[in-house]
Amino acid sequence: MNLLLFIIIPFLTSLGVLAVKGQKQVRTVAFIGSVIQLIVSFYLLNQYQNERALGDTAAFLFEQNFAWFPSLGIHFHMGVDGISIAMILLTSLVVVAGVLVSYTMEDLHKEFFFLLILLSLGAYGFFISLDIFTLFFFLEVAVIPKFLLIGIWGSGPKERSAMKLALMLMGGSALIFVGLTGLYYFTPVENEIRTFDLMTLSRLGMPVQAQLFFFPFLFAGFGVFTALFPFHTWVPDGHSSAPTAASMFLAGISMKLGGYGCLRVATFLMPDAAQVYAPYIILLATIAIIYGAFATLMQTDLKYINAYSSISHCGFVLLGIGMLTKTSVTGAVMQMVSHGLMTALFFAAIGMMYSRTHTRLVSQLGGLLKVMPFISSIFIIAGLVSLGLPGFSGFVSEMTVFVGAWQNPNMWYRIATILSCASIVVTAVYILRAAGSSVMGPIKNDHYQSLTDALWNERLAAVVLLSGIVVIGMAPFLLTDLLAPGTDAIMGQIFNTVK
Amino acid sequence: MMTTEILFAMKHELMISFIIFLLLFWKIRSDEPNHKWVLATVNGMLLLSTLMVFMGTTNSMRFNQMFLDSVGSNFQKGLLSLGMLLVSAVSYKWLERNKNLIEFYLLMLSSLLGMFFMISSGNMLMFYIGIELSTIPLAAAANFDLEKRKSSEAAMKLILSSAFSSALLLMGISFLYGSTGTIQFAEMNISLQNTPLSIMAMVLVFAGFAFKISVVPFHLWTADVYEGSPVAVSAFLSVVSKSAVIFIFMNVLFQVFLNLYLSWILVVSLLAFFTIAIGNLFALRQQNIKRFLAFSSIAQMGYMLVALIGYPDQVQSAIIYFLAIYLFSNLAAFGVVGIISEHTGKENIDDYKSFYKNNKFLSWVLAIALFSLAGVPPTAGFFGKLFLIMSGAAKGNYLLIVLAALNLVISFYYYLRIVKAIFMDENAAPIEKTEPGLMPKIALYICMAGILVLGLYGQAYEYITRIIVQY
Numbered sequence: 001m002n003l004l005l006f007i008i009i010p011f012l013t014s015l016g017v018l019a020v021k022g023q024k025q026v027r028t029v030a031f032i033g034s035v036i037q038l039i040v041s042f043y044l045l046n047q048y049q050n051e052r053a054l055g056d057t058a059a060f061l062f063e064q065n066f067a068w069f070p071s072l073g074i075h076f077h078m079g080v081d082g083i084s085i086a087m088i089l090l091t092s093l094v095v096v097a098g099v100l101v102s103y104t105m106e107d108l109h110k111e112f113f114f115l116l117i118l119l120s121l122g123a124y125g126f127f128i129s130l131d132i133f134t135l136f137f138f139l140e141v142a143v144i145p146k147f148l149l150i151g152i153w154g155s156g157p158k159e160r161s162a163m164k165l166a167l168m169l170m171g172g173s174a175l176i177f178v179g180l181t182g183l184y185y186f187t188p189v190e191n192e193i194r195t196f197d198l199m200t201l202s203r204l205g206m207p208v209q210a211q212l213f214f215f216p217f218l219f220a221g222f223g224v225f226t227a228l229f230p231f232h233t234w235v236p237d238g239h240s241s242a243p244t245a246a247s248m249f250l251a252g253i254s255m256k257l258g259g260y261g262c263l264r265v266a267t268f269l270m271p272d273a274a275q276v277y278a279p280y281i282i283l284l285a286t287i288a289i290i291y292g293a294f295a296t297l298m299q300t301d302l303k304y305i306n307a308y309s310s311i312s313h314c315g316f317v318l319l320g321i322g323m324l325t326k327t328s329v330t331g332a333v334m335q336m337v338s339h340g341l342m343t344a345l346f347f348a349a350i351g352m353m354y355s356r357t358h359t360r361l362v363s364q365l366g367g368l369l370k371v372m373p374f375i376s377s378i379f380i381i382a383g384l385v386s387l388g389l390p391g392f393s394g395f396v397s398e399m400t401v402f403v404g405a406w407q408n409p410n411m412w413y414r415i416a417t418i419l420s421c422a423s424i425v426v427t428a429v430y431i432l433r434a435a436g437s438s439v440m441g442p443i444k445n446d447h448y449q450s451l452t453d454a455l456w457n458e459r460l461a462a463v464v465l466l467s468g469i470v471v472i473g474m475a476p477f478l479l480t481d482l483l484a485p486g487t488d489a490i491m492g493q494i495f496n497t498v499k
Numbered sequence: 500m501m502t503t504e505i506l507f508a509m510k511h512e513l514m515i516s517f518i519i520f521l522l523l524f525w526k527i528r529s530d531e532p533n534h535k536w537v538l539a540t541v542n543g544m545l546l547l548s549t550l551m552v553f554m555g556t557t558n559s560m561r562f563n564q565m566f567l568d569s570v571g572s573n574f575q576k577g578l579l580s581l582g583m584l585l586v587s588a589v590s591y592k593w594l595e596r597n598k599n600l601i602e603f604y605l606l607m608l609s610s611l612l613g614m615f616f617m618i619s620s621g622n623m624l625m626f627y628i629g630i631e632l633s634t635i636p637l638a639a640a641a642n643f644d645l646e647k648r649k650s651s652e653a654a655m656k657l658i659l660s661s662a663f664s665s666a667l668l669l670m671g672i673s674f675l676y677g678s679t680g681t682i683q684f685a686e687m688n689i690s691l692q693n694t695p696l697s698i699m700a701m702v703l704v705f706a707g708f709a710f711k712i713s714v715v716p717f718h719l720w721t722a723d724v725y726e727g728s729p730v731a732v733s734a735f736l737s738v739v740s741k742s743a744v745i746f747i748f749m750n751v752l753f754q755v756f757l758n759l760y761l762s763w764i765l766v767v768s769l770l771a772f773f774t775i776a777i778g779n780l781f782a783l784r785q786q787n788i789k790r791f792l793a794f795s796s797i798a799q800m801g802y803m804l805v806a807l808i809g810y811p812d813q814v815q816s817a818i819i820y821f822l823a824i825y826l827f828s829n830l831a832a833f834g835v836v837g838i839i840s841e842h843t844g845k846e847n848i849d850d851y852k853s854f855y856k857n858n859k860f861l862s863w864v865l866a867i868a869l870f871s872l873a874g875v876p877p878t879a880g881f882f883g884k885l886f887l888i889m890s891g892a893a894k895g896n897y898l899l900i901v902l903a904a905l906n907l908v909i910s911f912y913y914y915l916r917i918v919k920a921i922f923m924d925e926n927a928a929p930i931e932k933t934e935p936g937l938m939p940k941i942a943l944y945i946c947m948a949g950i951l952v953l954g955l956y957g958q959a960y961e962y963i964t965r966i967i968v969q970y
Contacts, residue, residue: 174904
């Protein structure tokens with residue numbers, strides 16, 4: 001399996017989008033490219049499991065290493081483990097759904113699809129990188145598309161939101177970069193050349209003092225991407241102003257880059273500091289969970305509801321990472337995948353409703369179930385996944401985080417766990433309220449009578465995402481088995497340092 | 500045998516001198532030369548001068564160590580020739596219409612010649628003559644829009660500030676001579692001790708350099724001069740002239756003042772921080788796009804100073820690499836601004852609202868150039884800036900590194916402000932469709948290629964690193 005495919009296919013797709021003319025051709029090229037990518041992702045999963053079944057126990061499979069800036073120790077080093085494959089699958093599902101949802105995009109369609117594919121290229125590159133400079137490069141590649149997608153095709157105060165998002169993410173990147181230079185210069189030198197290689201850095205180990213200094217930079221930097229409190233303020237504005245597909249990408253993929261970075265780079269390379277700072281991470285994560293949940297209660301705009309609930313849900317990811325037990329870290333990754341699919345589905349449903357009714361205010365909607373049953377059902381299902389209904393992915397991943405968190409015997413950690421657990425009640429309140437008043441009840445506006453239900457592309461998008469959610473919800477062992485070697489490696493790194 | 504070696508070693512200088520004399524004779528022969536032919540000849544010969552880099556060279560010293568020829572300086576001269584070529588190609592239409600075309604080239608090329616001698620100097624006198632030859636013609640060129648009052652103001656400011664900085668430099672050089680008894684770089688390095696006189700000399704030389712590359716607090720002339728001068732001259736000043744001074748600045752710093760390292764490290768750190776911060780803060784408020792680019796270039800110089808704190812080899816490769824990227828990015832930005840300014844006379848950032856509506860190609864060029872200046876991948880600016888900061892971090896000056904990294908966010912804001920104007924803001928009367936013409940279009944394509952390839956193709960950096968090692 002050649003991992004370069006994950007760079008080449010999106011790249012060729014984006015070139016293809018630029019080369020062809022007309023909306024129909026552009027969207028067809030984008031759709032075909034993303035479907036090929038999805039197939040390749042599943043093929044990768046298949047190959048990976050075959051390799052593991054044959055007894056390959058290497059930490060990362062399908063490694064490839066190209067020199068990029070050899071004199072600075074920067075290599076284009078790729079490889080995947082279960083965690084990255086889970087994230088890649090998530091990305092390719094969301095990309096297909098995103099392209100389908102924006103199938104009727106007319107305004108500057110060529111630029112739109114080009115930027116969408118470029119954004120996905122950044123995400124794929126990020127998840128397959130084993131060199132933290134390359135990883136950082138791909139993280140940043142996604143910044144321009146996000147800014148332009150929100151600013152050009154967005155709604156509401158789009159310029160302001162785009163600017164806010166871009167600046168906050170750039171601030172996060174600046175912090176990450178300081179952390180990376182710290183890793184680069186403070187890790188002991190081997191063979192007279194410094195390196196950004198993930199495995200080499202973890203093997204050589206950074207001195208504890210340096211870890212304590214640089215960990216906050218790295219973790220907060222990635223934290224900005226995953227809405228770590230108090231750096232979450234870009235989330236509501238960015239998500240609600242973005243066009244539907246961009247919202248799906250932002251919440252479904254982009255926020256996961258941060259969580260993955262917190263886990264793979266910050267925690268894995270600075271395990272000592274991760275333990276020292278764990279209480280602070282848990283504190284911030286708990287605040288984010290509770291604050292996000294209560295802030296959602298106050299929202300009247302559907303996109304804001306989902307955006308604030310994303311803050312709350314991403315808090316679970318950080319909580320799982322902060323608890324530092326194998327189960328909780330597995331739960332964190334599961335939550336990333338689950339939330340990515342769920343929130344993309346939610347945004348897709350909201351986008352479909354908005355494109356028909358031209359409003360996202362809960363108070364103006366109502367009775368949509370009668371006129372567009374499919375979209376309304378999708379909306380309700382997404383809501384139920386969000387509040388953690390058993391049978392869907394949200395339940396198993398949140399449950400795993402809580403079980404893992406409880407394994408940590410510290411009293412304060414347990415209080416944090418209980419508080420976070422309690423927030424689910426609040427989630428139920430806002431989800432049921434939003435679902436109840438926007439899709440049930442009498443039809444509030446007469447022109448809703450004339451609206452049509454989902455088109456084939458929208459149906460397909462929903463089905464793609466929903467199938468992921470249901471499969472994880474019904475057979476969570478598929479995902480946990482996939483993640484196990486990766487989380488084992490990270491926990492091994494942590495336990496090595498337990499004094 | 501000796502003669503051919505010298506000819507070979509001085510090939511860039513001879514080439515530029517040849518163009519200068521050719522133009523002089525051309526001017527004498529006919530009062531109304533055919534502009535198309537002049538432009539074609541000069542651009543062609545500048546292309547030759549750029550391509551001469553690939554002839555290579557060997558490290559050698561000539562004329563009693565006054566003239567140093569090395570692989571590094573060969574590359575730097577090629578880069579500067581390329582910069583001049585791009586400036587000249589991108590302002591093709593402006594030049595074609597200008598009735599004093601030959602005089603313009605005489606001034607610019609003399610300045611370029613001065614820079615070549617300056618880069619190759621191994622001796623303070625040679626260096627001083629080079630730097631004077633490179634700045635004085637520029638003051639005349641800055642006044643080239645003869646009918647514009649602002650242009651004269653710019654020229655006056657440039658000549659006064661450069662005279663002042665030259666005076667400081669000369670004072671510093673005489674102090675250096677006083678404390679070491681020599682004007683050769685190589686010998687100064689040996690005999691320079693940490694005495695008050697030599698520190699004073701260093702401060703003065705520093706101040707002189709700081710003026711030329713507009714480091715805060717010696718930056719005040721920059722914005723006014725850029726605003727008043729023709730865009731071609733502003734572009735030349737901000738890219739070619741600054742790069743040349745930085746090349747020799749690195750040489751002086753690492754050859755002459757290496758012994759005083761502990762004294763200058765603090766100075767450079769402070770200057771770096773203030774240059775970045777003040778450049779950024781002033782750039783935030785600019786309305787004129789040329790003034791905006793002036794302040795952005797000040798901030799870029801600050802990042803260059805951040806890098807200077809590290810280890811010489813890494814510093815030099817990072818800075819030369821950055822300058823190569825900066826050349827393409829800034830010239831692309833200035834190129835688009837120049838084309839628009841020439842066609843419509845609009846130079847205000849607000850005029851660029853909805854620019855994308857009618858000018859798709861120019862919009863993308865400007866946007867990519869600005870992204871590169873801001874340091875966002877996949878443009879090369881990302882690598883350039885990060886390598887600068889990395890080389891600055893090599894000795895562990897983390898306070899400055901954190902400040903520099905956070906300042907990236909501020910600079911990101913003002914570059915994005917223009918991108919926002921281009922793509923997102925509404926405008927009742929956007930700039931109409933502007934056809935850049937063939938030559939400028941080629942130049943802009945070269946810039947785009949440079950911006951994208953220099954970063955993604957890592958061998959570019961490796962090549963520069965190898966050159967530095969051979970120094």
